[in-house]
């Protein structure tokens with residue numbers, strides 16, 4: 001594809017050099033540039049990509065998309081200057097890969113919690129219904145069963161469009177993807193054509209990046225603002241911001257709720273650790289999930305399936321065979337008769353919801369929670385997470401999550417700052433996560449429940465830039481086997 005074809009329709013303030021040059025690939029990272037590529041220089045949160053233009057040219061870049069005209073343009077290099085490269089990069093990537101999302105039924109899921117759950121369940125559901133599908137999620141990306149490891153919730157625009165193009169080539173009809181607030185704010189999803197959007201919920205997270213809750217909310221909302229008229233927008237009517245999300249969307253709005261009137265409604269009939277009986281749209285169905293928040297997730301899944309043309313019966317039958325997503329309310333039984341639950345709850349709200357879900361189950365004993373908070377992430381959520389854990393547990397062991405570049409003890413102290421003297425009586429602090437889990441298992445008696453929160457599916461603990469193997473479920477299984 002030529003450079004001029006690639007930038008057609010994009011408002012440029014200057015084009016310097018030969019516009020008909022052939023482009024062999026698009027890159028936003030100079031380190032990945034190959035002969036004949038277009039390098040897009042983006043001003044990031046750490047560095048300004050413009051400083052890597054010489055490096056990109058050295059590696060063979062044939063063209064540069066940038067915000068500042070070069071002082072000394074290089075011969076044999078074409079430059080286009082635009083107001084914001086971040087605004088245009090998605091469009092360019094989309095075009096380079098043949099606009100794959102236009103030929104797929106692409107559904108995006110956004111919200112603070114539940115994105116991975118909803119997107120993964122939709123992927124599993126539509127495969128059960130006989131369709132070829134793709135999934136882009138925090139845990140892993142899939143092209144019709146083929147695993148492609150994920151290191152972001154939402155990939156960068158180049159990788160994203162490349163994956164979508166592969167999905168299309170593999171015959172996929174539906175793609176379900178998570179849209180993180182970072183990705184929306186950084187326009188990683190710019191240029192994509194969505195068939196539908198789903199909102200799960202909004203509570204505090206990532207304020208290190210967005211600064212204010214309002215900015216965070218607006219980032220999520222802008223996903224719905226950008227949906228086309230032909231799309232659907234499914235929102236959670238039980239969330240305070242559910243209707244705010246869709247107030248300016250052109251898409252056709254549908255609501256789901258477990259509390260009030262809505263297009264898609266559900267009620268819990270019975271609730272156990274092994275599953276629940278629900279009434280969805282007036283029809284009884286048994287599901288292998290626990291907890292009110294999972295009823296909301298299942299309703300989002302049901303609503304999307306209906307909006308994608310599926311009938312009530314076939315959808316509910318397939319939904320009854322779905323099982324929990326790796327590390328989300330993942331239940332293990334100990335030989336001593338207590339239950340351990342591994343869950344990815346890493347926000348105050350997620351912790352509250354998962355603990356409330358445990359409280360809803362009949363006949364359980366005490367609740368022991370093991371949790372920490374991630375380093376180099378939103379610090380404000382730490383004391384709130386500790387408070388939530390203490391309020392809804394009989395005993396709490398505060399430990400380390402992924403400390404990244406922080407001292408684990410500093411993170412623990414930030415968590416402890418959320419507790420008063422009375423709260424602290426319930427709390428032990430054990431920075432070594434394996435020891436913390438082992439201690440919880442020693443304290444637990446028959447019928448008790450241990451919640452190990454924060455890391456879910458993760459198989460590593462990130463310390464000072466190194467990922468050491470660590471798997472909460474594996475640790476528990478080893479302890480059970482001893």
Ligand SMILES: CC(=O)N[C@H]1[C@@H](OP(=O)(O)OP(=O)(O)OC[C@H]2O[C@@H](n3ccc(=O)[nH]c3=O)[C@H](O)[C@@H]2O)O[C@H](CO)[C@@H](O)[C@@H]1O[C@H](C)C(=O)N[C@@H](C)C(=O)N[C@H](CCC(=O)O)C(=O)O
Pocket residue numbers: 028029030031041042043044045046047048049050052151152153154155156157180181182183186188209
């Ligand atoms: C804070 C954040 O979101 N950062 C993301 C952002 O990078 P950035 O703006 O900081 O980039 P930068 O390092 O300042 O560099 C600016 C530009 O220079 C380029 N560069 C840089 C160095 C070089 O040698 N050559 C070069 O060309 C970079 O490729 C970039 O284009 O854009 C990059 C490309 O898309 C992302 O990889 C990067 O994710 C970082 C690694 C990250 O950790 N992000 C997390 C917070 C994130 O995105 N999380 C969300 C999920 C959160 C959730 O919902 O729980 C996600 O979607 O995964």
Ligand SMILES: Nc1ncnc2c1ncn2[C@@H]1O[C@H](COP(=O)(O)OP(=O)(O)OP(=O)(O)O)[C@@H](O)[C@H]1O
Pocket residue numbers: 111112113114115116117118138153178180200201293294296297327328329343344345346349350351353354456
């Ligand atoms: N609908 C929901 N409402 C509140 N909490 C939820 C909901 N669904 C899941 N959770 C809780 O949040 C945790 C994370 O769930 P999930 O991975 O599906 O969310 P996510 O939005 O993908 O998170 P991330 O932004 O980290 O990718 C779960 O382990 C569970 O504790």
Ligand SMILES: N[C@H](CCC[C@H](N)C(=O)O)C(=O)O
Pocket residue numbers: 153346373374375377401402454455458
């Ligand atoms: N996508 C989230 C995951 C947090 C998981 C938790 N284990 C942590 O490390 O904080 C983030 O990057 O903030």
Ligand SMILES: [Mg+2]
Pocket residue numbers: 115116137138139153178
């Ligand atoms: Mg996720």
